[in-house]
Amino acid sequence: MREIRYEEIVKNVRDIIVYSASNLPEDALNAMKAAYENEKSPVSREVLKQLLENADIASSEARPLCQDTGLAVFFVKIGADVKVIGGLLKDAINEGTEKGYVEGYLRASTCHPFTRANNKDTVGYNLPAIIHLDIVEGDKIDIEYAAKGGGSENVSRARVFPPSAGKQGVIDYVRECISDAGPNPCPPLTVGVGIGGTFEKAVISSKHALFRNIGSVNEDPEMAELEDTIKLELNKLGIGTMGMGGTETILSVHIESNPCHIASLPVSVNVQCHSSRHTHITI
Amino acid sequence: MSKTYHLTTPLSDETVSKLNSGDIVYLSGILYTARDAAHKRLVDLLDEGKELPFDVKGAVIYFVGPTPPKPGDPIGSAGPTTSYRMDSYSPRLIAEGLKGMIGKGKRNKDVTDACQEHKAIYFGATGGAGALLGKQIKSSEVIAYEELGPEAVRKLEVVDFPVTVINDTFGEDLYQIGRAQYEVK
Numbered sequence: 001m002r003e004i005r006y007e008e009i010v011k012n013v014r015d016i017i018v019y020s021a022s023n024l025p026e027d028a029l030n031a032m033k034a035a036y037e038n039e040k041s042p043v044s045r046e047v048l049k050q051l052l053e054n055a056d057i058a059s060s061e062a063r064p065l066c067q068d069t070g071l072a073v074f075f076v077k078i079g080a081d082v083k084v085i086g087g088l089l090k091d092a093i094n095e096g097t098e099k100g101y102v103e104g105y106l107r108a109s110t111c112h113p114f115t116r117a118n119n120k121d122t123v124g125y126n127l128p129a130i131i132h133l134d135i136v137e138g139d140k141i142d143i144e145y146a147a148k149g150g151g152s153e154n155v156s157r158a159r160v161f162p163p164s165a166g167k168q169g170v171i172d173y174v175r176e177c178i179s180d181a182g183p184n185p186c187p188p189l190t191v192g193v194g195i196g197g198t199f200e201k202a203v204i205s206s207k208h209a210l211f212r213n214i215g216s217v218n219e220d221p222e223m224a225e226l227e228d229t230i231k232l233e234l235n236k237l238g239i240g241t242m243g244m245g246g247t248e249t250i251l252s253v254h255i256e257s258n259p260c261h262i263a264s265l266p267v268s269v270n271v272q273c274h275s276s277r278h279t280h281i282t283i
Numbered sequence: 284m285s286k287t288y289h290l291t292t293p294l295s296d297e298t299v300s301k302l303n304s305g306d307i308v309y310l311s312g313i314l315y316t317a318r319d320a321a322h323k324r325l326v327d328l329l330d331e332g333k334e335l336p337f338d339v340k341g342a343v344i345y346f347v348g349p350t351p352p353k354p355g356d357p358i359g360s361a362g363p364t365t366s367y368r369m370d371s372y373s374p375r376l377i378a379e380g381l382k383g384m385i386g387k388g389k390r391n392k393d394v395t396d397a398c399q400e401h402k403a404i405y406f407g408a409t410g411g412a413g414a415l416l417g418k419q420i421k422s423s424e425v426i427a428y429e430e431l432g433p434e435a436v437r438k439l440e441v442v443d444f445p446v447t448v449i450n451d452t453f454g455e456d457l458y459q460i461g462r463a464q465y466e467v468k
Contacts, residue, residue, distance in 0.1 A: 022414070041465060043285075043305070043447075050409050050445070058414040064350045064360040067413040067433075105359055107350045107433050116320055118432045151365045151388070151410065183458050184365050184388035186410040238465030242387060242410055244447070245461020275411040 002079075002139035004283060006086035009141065012283055013074075013096025016145050018104035020277045021069050022058040027213040028251075028276040029055060035188050035241070035248040044246030048188075051241070051274060066275050069106035070147030072097045072129040075208055079138035089141070094129050101126040109150065132204060144211045146278035152189070155181035158203050158268035170195060170267050171230055177269045178234050178250075183243020186273035188251045190214055191234070194268040197258035202266035209254035210272045211280070218255060227253040241274075251276075289443070293341025294382040296402045302448045304455035308406065309443040314345040314385065316437040318364060321428055322372035325436075329375060336427035336436055339376055343383035345408075348433035349417065358423040358439070360413030363387040366405070370394050377403045385446055389458060395450045406446035407457070419444045 024032070032055070036048040058065040074093055078084075084092065101108060108120040110127060119127060136142075157177050161169050174193055194205030218224035231253045240246020251274070260266060285305040290298060292312035302308065315337050317325065328335055346366055350359030366386030373384060374397035382403050387410040398405060408416060420439050427436040449457045 041461065043461060047409050050412050050415060054409075054412040054415040057418065058360075061414065063353075063414040063417065065414055066411045067348060067350050067360040067362050067417075068364070069350060069360075105351045105353050107348065107359075109348075109433070120432065154365065182389055182462070183407075184367065186387065236467035238462045238467065240461060240465060242407065243389075243458045243462070244407075245458075245463070245465045247465055273411055 001081055001083050003083050003085045004141060006084060006092045009084065009089065009092035009283065010096040010099065012281060013093050013143070014099040014103065016143070016279050016281055017072060017097060017100025017106070017147070020145065020147055020279050021064045021104055021106050022062050024055045024059070024065060024275065025278060027215055031214045031251040032188070032274060035251060039241065039246050039248045041240050041244065041246035043244040044241035044248065047241040047244055064106060065277065066149065067107060068109065068149040068151065069101065070149045070277070071110060072101070072126065073146050073148045073207065074129060075132045075144040075211060077134045077136045077142040079140050080135055081139040082141060090131060090133070093131055094124065094127055097129040098125045098127055132208070141283040143283070144278070144280045146211055149273055149275070152185035152271040152273040155185045156206070156270045158199065158206070158266070160199055161265040161267060163263070163265050165265050167226065169265070170226070171233060173267050174230055174269050175233055175237070178239070178271070179237050181271065182239055185271045186242060186275070187239055187249050188241055188274050189249065190251050190272040190276055191230070191253045192270040192272065193230070193253065193255045194270070195255060195257040195266070196260035197266055198261070199266050201258055202268040203270070205256035205258060206268035206270035209256045210270055210276070211278050212254045214252040214276065220257065223255045223257055227255050292343050294343065295341060299382050299402050299404050300452050302404055302451055303453070304448050304451045304457040304460060306448045308446050308448060310343065310446060311442050311444070312440070314343050314439045314441055314444070316345050316347050316439060318346055318348050318434045319368045320431050320434045321436050322369050324428060326372045326375050329379065337438065340380035341382050342380070343385065344376070344381060345439065346384065346386035350413070352423070358417055358420045361417040361420055362413035363408040363410055366390055373397065377401045390450060395454065395456065398450050399452055399454050402452045404448055404452065405450035407449040408446050416444065
């Protein structure tokens with residue numbers, strides 16, 4: 001049994017939150033540079049240039065890339081041979097989240113769903129974090145983190161189709177989602193698509209798909225091909241950077257698929273803006 | 284053909300009538316910030332026949348909820364939020380003399396109609412460029428609804444704040460024009 005101190009988890013979580021807010025990860029930065037090279041629209045190119053400049057300023061001056069520093073979303077895998085000493089894993093993640101958002105001068109964006117009162121003085125500064133927990137073999141804690149902004153979350157959607165909808169049904173559904181969204185989710189986008197499972201499994205899979213590195217290839221060749229097909233279809237929409245019109249609307253399409261019920265074909269689309277602040281650490 | 288302008292707030296009818304969708308504008312002067320919660324309160328004040336916390340005539344409202352400033356800075360990162368959430372409130376403020384709104388994303392027909400009828404502009408700022416845009420803000424002062432935190436109404440002093448005309452006073456929409464040019468049917 002390996003013992004990991006509560007404080008060590010708090011510190012690690014705090015550090016990745018502060019760092020991620022102002023440093024675009026390499027995969028996202030490279031994808032944005034490629035979009036700038038490939039974009040045909042001069043207006044979209046100009047905006048991409050501004051965004052690359054923004055990434056430079058954010059990183060060199062340690063300023064948040066975007067004022068929407070997001071809700072903190074975690075996918076955590078804890079090894080069965082790990083014992084957390086001094087407190088609960090979930091509490092450590094929440095404490096690290098609060099420390100990161102306070103000490104990094106990041107925005108507290110959680111609120112009550114109806115009164116809209118900010119949680120910072122009641123529940124805690126930008127708390128609670130959204131935590132998806134899994135138990136795996138081994139003696140490590142694996143933490144995938146993303147700061148998830150509201151604009152792109154607001155255009156996301158899910159639906160359970162009849163099996164007859166098939167692949168074409170999935171393609172049409174994703175196209176309709178991105179077309180309706182237009183400029184609102186801050187393109188160029190990463191599109192997470194959860195296929196199969198149950199209703200909630202599809203949604204969580206579409207979220208987790210956004211944590212994959214942009215440019216990585218899906219291990220399932222059939223899904224890799226479908227990702228390419230959907231990306232081509234979506235780029236035909238002509239939305240461009242921030243909706244100004246252009247050829248580069250999509251940085252990447254990521255699919256996670258699961259076996260599903262014989263009666264259903266659940267599909268979920270979770271959208272990520274160009275500021276794809278995600279990171280992965282192992283303790 | 285897109286033109287570039289340097290303008291200082293408050294804006295007049297004459298000034299905003301010159302602008303066309305796609306023009307690039309560098310704004311200097313005062314911007315007022317407001318998001319959903321503040322807009323609701325502003326419109327409630329108008330409904331009650333009370334005075335607004337700032338003079339809306341010729342004013343430009345920026346839809347933003349900035350990050351907290353670091354010690355010594357006037358403001359943190361400060362890029363635009365998605366504007367449609369203000370659609371149900373903006374026409375009322377435009378009718379009162381608001382001349383400009385800065386945000387990102389589509390507006391509904393009520394807003395674009397009001398822009399034509401009362402001469403106002405919807406400007407787009409680059410979403411996700413919060414670090415860069417925050418640097419163009421030279422001072423920031425909360426003037427109302429401090430309890431709303433990032434959603435409080437702030438008076439910002441800006442220099443050469445870069446925006447693009449999305450909806451002009453002639454009913455044109457840059458999002459539609461731009462997309463139509465690159466859409467593959």
